[in-house]
Amino acid sequence: MSGETPTEVGQFEFGKNGRVVLSKSAKPITYYKTHWLTWTWVACAASDGKGCAALGRAKLSLDKAPPPLREPPEPPPEKKSGQERLYAVMDGIDHWLTKPMPSLLPPRAPKPPPAPPLSPESAAPEPAPADPVIPPFDIQQIPDVMDKLKLPVSARMMRHWFEGRANYSTTEKHVVAAIDQKGQPYAPDMIDQSIIKLDWVLGFPRAQKAHDELISTAIHAPNAAKEIKRNLLAFSECRADPFASFNGLTAIGHDIHRLHANFQFQLAQVDGRRIDKVVQWLAGDAGVAKAPDDLTGALGTFSFYAALGDVYMSHVTRMARIESIYVYVRDSYSFRDDDESISQYLGHWNPSGVFLAPLPAVGQRGAASWVSAPLVDIDKSIYDKGSIMYPVSNKSFRDWRAKYIRGGDFIVYTQPKRIRLAKDIKVSLR
Numbered sequence: 429m430s431g432e433t434p435t436e437v438g439q440f441e442f443g444k445n446g447r448v449v450l451s452k453s454a455k456p457i458t459y460y461k462t463h464w465l466t467w468t469w470v471a472c473a474a475s476d477g478k479g480c481a482a483l484g485r486a487k488l489s490l491d492k493a494p495p496p497l498r499e500p501p502e503p504p505p506e507k508k509s510g511q512e513r514l515y516a517v518m519d520g521i522d523h524w525l526t527k528p529m530p531s532l533l534p535p536r537a538p539k540p541p542p543a544p545p546l547s548p549e550s551a552a553p554e555p556a557p558a559d560p561v562i563p564p565f566d567i568q569q570i571p572d573v574m575d576k577l578k579l580p581v582s583a584r585m586m587r588h589w590f591e592g593r594a595n596y597s598t599t600e601k602h603v604v605a606a607i608d609q610k611g612q613p614y615a616p617d618m619i620d621q622s623i624i625k626l627d628w629v630l631g632f633p634r635a636q637k638a639h640d641e642l643i644s645t646a647i648h649a650p651n652a653a654k655e656i657k658r659n660l661l662a663f664s665e666c667r668a669d670p671f672a673s674f675n676g677l678t679a680i681g682h683d684i685h686r687l688h689a690n691f692q693f694q695l696a697q698v699d700g701r702r703i704d705k706v707v708q709w710l711a712g713d714a715g716v717a718k719a720p721d722d723l724t725g726a727l728g729t730f731s732f733y734a735a736l737g738d739v740y741m742s743h744v745t746r747m748a749r750i751e752s753i754y755v756y757v758r759d760s761y762s763f764r765d766d767d768e769s770i771s772q773y774l775g776h777w778n779p780s781g782v783f784l785a786p787l788p789a790v791g792q793r794g795a796a797s798w799v800s801a802p803l804v805d806i807d808k809s810i811y812d813k814g815s816i817m818y819p820v821s822n823k824s825f826r827d828w829r830a831k832y833i834r835g836g837d838f839i840v841y842t843q844p845k846r847i848r849l850a851k852d853i854k855v856s857l858r
Contacts, residue, residue: 456480458471478805479805483810489564571583581722581726585726594835603762641696648853670741677754695731737754746856756845771824778816804816
């Protein structure tokens, strides 16, 4: 940590040129930026004559108009009777016959009257130079910055959120169940299966490791067998032949959302609470930390799931034999906080990148309490474009949603991959 106290936030002064005026009571703040080659966090420290200053008179912009709604529903075409269609055609013909014919010559523009000569006394005075303005940075520019940082999937996920209508869950339980703010299941336009590809996810070694552990070990665990039994008994209750063999994906009409709800039985998590790891590192508890990559930016903490594939049932032994499973990624893209009074910090952003500033917020202490003020390098002017780093949190996006009644939290899936098991899973249904 940089050692600043909460009372020092916002105590920096700035000259007419927009540069910080340092004093003994206002030392620069250490912040972190990404190294372009190693993609690790690098300190811009006060001890090195670098660092930044907190700025109280600027804030993240929410003023840019929202993008067009994603795939707005089209009204059904109005059906007309044969007589109504005939009248419409006749009206069109009548309008064509009676409308005035346009001139073939271009219109001649009138000559403007000559302007009277200006006397020295009547000449307008030159306007006074305008006060310098801090260039704004809008929250909707963040996906553009992600593209610049080579995080294209993260950018696409965030744009998808901005393009959606207002949609969110009010509790963590509802997030898991995909229940919206009205207590209804998420509508189809809030479930996406096009952005995240399974092969892309498996291109990250830590994700491949979790995927392999799921298939080789986790699906054979006792808790997985209990969940399989529960799923099969619930499914058998609504079937004419409870012990008929089936394929999970085929049985629910190739709907992955229903596959997950009815036949998912095991998971393997990836990147559990990575923000905690970053906090620990910034507090001095670890070594060099990697900056977030595209997988983290797009999915954060997520899981691989296993669901039932080909299931063979026996009437005699009342045993189920699972020969194949479906593996897929499912995640919720949401800006919800468990405690809305402490919103999750998502970094400081400006047009050139993302930064971290481990400084307690006003009135708070501790590594998890992040600075809420914009920051500027001590050797830059606040009037230079892109010089200010703006704090962004989950609340920033909720504020944008409240302003425009837009911004849809959504569920994302990959396409399910069918995997033939090297060792069948056998479960008793007695």
